[in-house]
Amino acid sequence: MTTATPQKKVVVFDYGFGNVRSAERALARVGADVEITRDYDRAMNADGLLVPGVGAFSACMDGLRQARGEWIIDRRLSGGRPVMGICVGMQILFARGIEHGVETEGLDEWPGTVGPLKAPVVPHMGWNTVEAPAGSELFAGVDDDARFYFVHSYAVREWELEVTNPAMRAPQVTWATHGEPFVAAVENGALWATQFHPEKSGDAGAQLLTNWIETL
Template sequence: MPAKITLVDYGAGNLPSVERALRRLGAETERTADPRAVETARVLVLPGVGHFGAMMRTLGAGGLISPLRSAIGRGVPFLGICLGLHALFECSAEASGVEGLGILPGRVEPLPQTVKLPHMGWNQLRRVGQSELLRGVPDGAWFYFAHSYAALASEGRAAGSSLRGSTVALCEHGAPFVAVLQQGAANAVQFHPEKSGEPGAQVLQNFLELSR
């Protein structure tokens, strides 16, 4: 039997749409803000839109940071979406002095001011690594993005130089940034699969299969 998908509910606006997308694929889901439920979850999804500092402070106030770190560290299948990707890093320039989960090294940085921000709309992925998360998704597929900060892939900036083994796909908006990453059972995407049509549904389906 497929494992129940536990969505971490800290008030993220896109949680209902992520849940609907997963249920359309036949997944059983639950929402929770209970640290004990996160600690014992078999599969975790951390959605997110908004501000890095607000997210991490809310997770901290709810006692959810330690259970998340523990579960990811034990290899519980995990998917971070948009701000949920940012949470995996040590910190973000969006919120000085606020710590992330620290699963991955580096800092999330702002996208260049030379392009329109936020980066909102459709953009293409460029594969740079292999992952079952993108099985059946063609190189150059279009996905929906909505963000102003990212894990930049430029050498010597943000997390790019230390994430070569984890980066699966890049996208570009003023500068190349990490669009898909995977480290062990921890997966994360900068785009919104729940808003990305057939390619997004394929990514979610692949995650469900990886989580069996």
């Protein structure tokens, strides 16, 4: 496992719905200068912004809006400044979430719907492998059979974004399977996200965070 270059400033966005301390420890482990805050200016000016998420889609969106998180994410991405979402922090980047029949608008950075995972056992809790695309920066240096830690009952089962302009690079989508295939990670320019928890995924997760830090 490599260590990221020190001095990269990363803000873990604290909007009340994420394992911020676990994320802080994992990022510090790979050499980042980490701060937990919801301060607008600090979040805007950091080299990287990490958005965790735990709980219901609708509650996370409410918390994010109360902390002006949707503005921060949108403005950072408009300027090409890196953002990474984890677990529900990834799910809220899609257009909508449906839980218990209730539809909630997401940030709509990507089209698509977060819905109930159809599997014999739900939640999907524990270790699982993923299928990353060739040339993935996020999974660089990670063994093909590496396992990552998931805890979720909802997922994106269909990738809906179509890139028709040949001059534009299509997002790289990583898949996993639990009962059915679902989106496990996305790399899309300055916006990266994982459904699993890299901060709880041992050395493989640490390598992913290192890879992200090295792009900042």
